[in-house]
Amino acid sequence: MAKMTILQAITDGLRVALREDERVLVLGEDVGVNGGVFRATDGLQGEFGPHRVVDTPLAEAGIIGSSVGLAVNGMRPIPEIQFFGFIYPAMEQIVAHAARVRMRSQGRFSCPMVIRAPYGAGIRAPELHGDSPEAFFVHQPGIKVVCPSNPYDAKGLLLAAIDDPDPVLFLEPLRMYRAFREEVPEGRYTVELGKANVVKPGKDVSVFAWGTMLRVALEAAKSAAEKGLDVEVVDLRTLSPLDRETIAASVKKTGRAVVVHEAPKSAGVGAEIASVIQDEAFLYLEAPVMRVAGYDTPQPLFSLEDIYAPDAKRILHGIDKAMNF
Missing domain, CATH: 3.40.50.970 (Thiamin diphosphate (ThDP)-binding fold, Pyr/PP domains)
Structure with a gap:
């Protein structure tokens, strides 16, 4: 390959x-x-x-x-x-x-x-x-x-x-x-649409991300491990339809959830994921679902770009809030 x-x-x-x-x-x-x-x-x-x-x-x-x-x-x-x-x-x-x-x-x-x-x-x-x-x-x-x-x-x-x-x-x-x-791999193979992937198993808190934010979430999970936290990182891969089963199974295991995306927070896909968790795993939650997202502004230009998108530090802060609720 x-x-x-x-x-x-x-x-x-x-x-x-x-x-x-x-x-x-x-x-x-x-x-x-x-x-x-x-x-x-x-x-x-x-x-x-x-x-x-x-x-x-x-x-x-x-x-x-x-x-x-x-x-x-x-x-x-x-x-x-x-x-x-x-x-x-x-x-x-x-x-x-x-x-x-x-x-x-x-x-x-x-x-x-x-x-x-x-x-x-x-x-x-x-x-x-x-x-x-x-x-x-x-x-x-x-x-x-x-x-x-x-x-x-x-x-x-x-x-x-x-x-x-x-x-x-x-x-x-x-x-x-x-x-x-x-x-x-060479040639044809497919990855099924509508199926999320548990990239890093963990037991303390679930972090859901996709695209660019997936690697940032893994970086945050590594920093959390230095503090003794075992973070599960789930790559959603498909945003519509969402893999409700994998989302729910992860939260039922960890009891806590952090959703990460770089789009604005209000009415973002993270809100729908939080609703799925509310529907499917509410009784397992030990803390509110945390959302780490872009700010409710248009995507800024050069000098503010790095501040706008979530970084590992902001994701780690969301993990800490979920753990210390």
């Missing part, structure tokens, strides 16, 4: 899908000749041609609207939104069309498309380049939301998303694109 970064694993997953299924095509701004702004599609147009890896105008609504038409008519489009914060012009196409095709047609049609979008702060990019608006889409029935935290999952979840008969929003942790490598 080759050692890959998250970015390389995504490229490899796209290559596998394009080779195996002629219905698959990639489209977006600069995905072809330039290989994508982060080179996630580097070399794919040269291998598969400009009709399978398609450079589009700067028009997010057009990219997604075209993909809806392609998907309904039997293709498997993979549109790329260059940064997650650029997705707002395409909201109408996603929530009013892609997510509703199956319901609107009473099951006669589906919309098998994967919308790829790098998300999150930490690379000193301009405004709208570091947003994390995943909660908007978790709220919308009819679309799955997936966010890997490592290379193995990135490829496996991407291939599973491409196989799915309905639309999937595939969020790629921008700050982690080239941060580390791990072994990734």
Whole structure:
């Protein structure tokens, strides 16, 4: 097995899908000749041609609207939104069309498309380049939301998303694109959508995270271990649908929960996870569910970026609050 970064694993997953299924095509701004702004599609147009890896105008609504038409008519489009914060012009196409095709047609049609979008702060990019608006889409029935935290999952979840008969929003942790490598199998394999992963078992408190925040949570768990605390870290991997069973089982074991995300705190996905815990494991709780999140402001620019997103120190503070309640 080759050692890959998250970015390389995504490229490899796209290559596998394009080779195996002629219905698959990639489209977006600069995905072809330039290989994508982060080179996630580097070399794919040269291998598969400009009709399978398609450079589009700067028009997010057009990219997604075209993909809806392609998907309904039997293709498997993979549109790329260059940064997650650029997705707002395409909201109408996603929530009013892609997510509703199956319901609107009473099951006669589906919309098998994967919308790829790098998300999150930490690379000193301009405004709208570091947003994390995943909660908007978790709220919308009819679309799955997936966010890997490592290379193995990135490829496996991407291939599973491409196989799915309905639309999937595939969020790629921008700050982690080239941060580390791990072994990734060659060829096809999938990681089941809707299944969380207990990355680090523990008995004292459960920490739930995804994407970029997963590695930050592991760093906080390491610091907590120096204080004698055994932290369980759960990678949700899929935000919609949530793996309620794994969330509940973890909290029933530890009795305490901390949810971490870099999106704003109010009405974020963390609130839904807290509600799942309330529904499924309330009688096991020894403390309120703690949320460690971004602040209720727009994603700030360079000088405040490091203050905005949760770091290991803030997560450790949340763990301490849960333990000392």
